[in-house]
Amino acid sequence: MKVLVINCGSSSLKYQLIDSESEEVLAKGLVERIGIPGSVLTHRPEGKDKVVIETPMEDHNIAVKLVIDALVDKDHGVIADLSEIGAVGHRVVHGGEKFNKAVLINDAVKKDIEELSALAPLHNPANLIGINACEKNMPGVPQAAIFDTAFHQTMPKKAYMYGIPYEYYEKYKVRRYGFHGTSHDYVSARAAEILGKDRKDLKIVVCHLGNGASISAVKNGECVDTSMGLTPLEGLIMGTRSGDLDPAILDYIGEKENLSAKEVNTVLNKKSGILGLSGGVSSDFRDIDAAIAEGNEKAKTALDTYCYRVAKYIASYAVALGGIDVIAFTAGVGENNYVVRKQVSDYLAFLGVKTDDEKLKIRGEEIVASTPDSKITIMIVPTNEELAIARQTLALL
Ligand code: AMP
Numbered sequence: 001m002k003v004l005v006i007n008c009g010s011s012s013l014k015y016q017l018i019d020s021e022s023e024e025v026l027a028k029g030l031v032e033r034i035g036i037p038g039s040v041l042t043h044r045p046e047g048k049d050k051v052v053i054e055t056p057m058e059d060h061n062i063a064v065k066l067v068i069d070a071l072v073d074k075d076h077g078v079i080a081d082l083s084e085i086g087a088v089g090h091r092v093v094h095g096g097e098k099f100n101k102a103v104l105i106n107d108a109v110k111k112d113i114e115e116l117s118a119l120a121p122l123h124n125p126a127n128l129i130g131i132n133a134c135e136k137n138m139p140g141v142p143q144a145a146i147f148d149t150a151f152h153q154t155m156p157k158k159a160y161m162y163g164i165p166y167e168y169y170e171k172y173k174v175r176r177y178g179f180h181g182t183s184h185d186y187v188s189a190r191a192a193e194i195l196g197k198d199r200k201d202l203k204i205v206v207c208h209l210g211n212g213a214s215i216s217a218v219k220n221g222e223c224v225d226t227s228m229g230l231t232p233l234e235g236l237i238m239g240t241r242s243g244d245l246d247p248a249i250l251d252y253i254g255e256k257e258n259l260s261a262k263e264v265n266t267v268l269n270k271k272s273g274i275l276g277l278s279g280g281v282s283s284d285f286r287d288i289d290a291a292i293a294e295g296n297e298k299a300k301t302a303l304d305t306y307c308y309r310v311a312k313y314i315a316s317y318a319v320a321l322g323g324i325d326v327i328a329f330t331a332g333v334g335e336n337n338y339v340v341r342k343q344v345s346d347y348l349a350f351l352g353v354k355t356d357d358e359k360l361k362i363r364g365e366e367i368v369a370s371t372p373d374s375k376i377t378i379m380i381v382p383t384n385e386e387l388a389i390a391r392q393t394l395a396l397l
Pocket of ligand 1: 014045209210211239268283285286331332333337
């Protein structure tokens with residue numbers, strides 16, 4: 001069967017068509033600027049040249065229709081007929097406390113996703129638009145929702161409660177949820193598989209270091225703690241997000257810069273992190289590395305602050321897990337950036353971490369990068385959220 005994986009944003013739509021038997025990606029692509037001038041679909045069929053289609057797309061219905069047309073097109077298509085798509089798996093960002101696993105979508109599920117928009121106003125409404133557009137264009141094809149938060153629902157209460165009045169949890173569900181769950185689940189499972197061990201017997205720390213970044217502590221196959229919170233702003237320093245800070249900063253900066261709480265929130269989400277700390281160099285680590293090579297001090301501060309915080313989080317998860325067996329690096333930075341992996345690992349030498357630096361330098365491959373006598377196994381495990389979504393979708397059918 002072929003599973004279409006959809007990741008819908010408010011003006012974008014990413015997709016992959018995956019053959020569930022061979023787990024091969026048959027085609028993938030991206031639609032950008034939906035509902036705004038300059039809409040464009042970039043379609044990448046496996047084994048054929050990419051196609052760029054620039055045409056107005058008023059809404060997501062038209063975008064989904066164009067994706068389907070591209071998939072069945074006689075020249076750049078990869079399937080003969082739409083009926084070959086057996087299911088659609090949607091990435092949905094917030095499942096709240098309601099969803100601790102993936103589910104098949106029906107009207108009740110859609111209503112829940114809509115209600116959870118209060119907790120993820122930028123994401124859940126867009127995810128729902130994608131679901132409705134697929135329903136309309138592929139009537140009768142089963143659709144599944146795979147939630148970013150679901151894997152973290154096993155966290156104990158002491159890990160997800162904030163130290164604020166309890167009534168805010170009761171009234172507004174203010175608590176820590178965690179995100180990137182599909183990746184943390186996939187990478188921890190894959191790490192155990194590579195080591196030839198049962199995930200249930202391991203204490204694993206997964207470092208998902210991408211443009212957004214989060215860490216999770218996985219014990220006996222379940223998440224016991226993670227660094228993101230009510231929203232994806234908490235935790236590590238990220239590409240443009242601040243991560244943890246003193247909440248009093250909001251009020252202080254707001255007063256000094258004459259900004260509303262909402263405006264400061266935007267600064268913390270869009271202008272902070274590596275971008276902000278480096279004095280505006282970039283949110284991309286490739287640019288940071290290049291700036292450091294040219295002697296840029298702020299870029300160096302950004303990198304050092306980033307790595308220090310990652311290492312502190314990992315060490316704190318030794319408490320959450322009662323020890324650490326495996327640390328797995330994943331996502332854009334985790335898979336590609338040797339300097340980050342090395343700095344973080346060196347901080348953890350006191351826990352008995354010893355790296356094999358030739359292996360630690362390898363990029364984007366599944367690899368064990370610690371020495372045989374290291375007390376903790378250091379790994380690079382490329383994530384594959386789309387494949388994980390396709391697998392979970394198939395499992396529901
Ligand atoms: P992600 O959100 O997982 O796509 O990660 C994006 C980030 O990964 C970028 O901002 C880069 O900092 C980093 N990255 C991606 N590819 C590379 C690469 N080839 N070398 C170094 N860093 C990379």
